Amino acid sequence: MSGDGGRRIVRVETPPKPYPVLIGPGLLEELGPRLREEVRAPRTLVVTDANVGPLYGERALASLGAAGFDCSMVTLPAGDATKSLDSAARLYDALAEARIDRASPVVSLGGGVVGDLAGFVAATWLRGVPFVQCSTTVEADVDAAVGGKTAVNHASGKNMIGAFYQPRFVLIDTDTLSTLSARDYLAGLAESIKHAVIRDAAFFEWHEARIADLRARRLDCMPELIERNVRIKAEIVAMDERETTGLRALLNFGHTVGHAIESAMARGGDPWRHGEAVAAGMVAACEISVAAGRLSRVEAERIAALVEAAGLPVTAPLSHARSRILALMNADKKVAAGRLRFVLADRIGQATLCGEVRPEWIEAGLDRVLR
């Protein structure tokens, strides 16, 4: 751990300017001064959602105001439906009204939806204005807030319109995790398990040893959990920011089936969290890995057991929607040259991007999770 007054700091080494991810309690109070060190502009726009804004909006605005920023805040509806071009258009109007010029930062305050949307708008307004992520969910802390992927959804699929755009810094105030719903908290653990499966067998064992504490929401586990995830993500992003070598694509483990499940579940009255869909998607990906002769049955079951012990779904109630799931998977942007590419696990701690995935392996994966 590299510390700064008890805080953990991980640097993401991306061009043109590496940036820090700051992790620790009480960090929202430092938002204003830290942003003031980055930019001289007089104005800023904060983007949040209806869950997070009422809880932490005032704290963020007070810190920014004390640092001399003239702040406006836009509060959008919570949920994945907000990650749309319509919401982006609403934010462009707010940016125009707030007279946000090229030197003025956009600050996201929330989870992955708000971060992805605000980042996309920051990347495109005036061809790019400074951007800062204040992450408030486990899912965003361990994955979405780090690495510069910004996007909105399109009718043809999730995250279809976007840009790689790195923030000036990421601020993870771990105090904000205390107000997460149990469901949102657990959903965030899916991406942490994913990082362990693809990259770090010792971290997988760390999860197994602490799963009762993690499930019981022992928040004292979180700084280490977040730091270890951010380190894995930062290392991968530094080597393959634009997902050109196949390394960063490993972070999509569980996401091909997971995104399809998430889209299909969004149609019902109980939309799934991203992490819940990724959890079931990882179980499918393990089954496909076993069918492909890569992963042992024993390790596949160990991964499924950890997912289940974390209180996450290992199946999805979508047996009636199998053809739709397949269509959604084929529309996924991870399709290359008309062929589905899957991230398959070789063993716990190592995964490979695979372009040759036989239909019967995919069927085996869907058999396992669609119930």
Ligand code: GLY
């Ligand atoms: N969440 C996957 C990535 O950032 O590449």
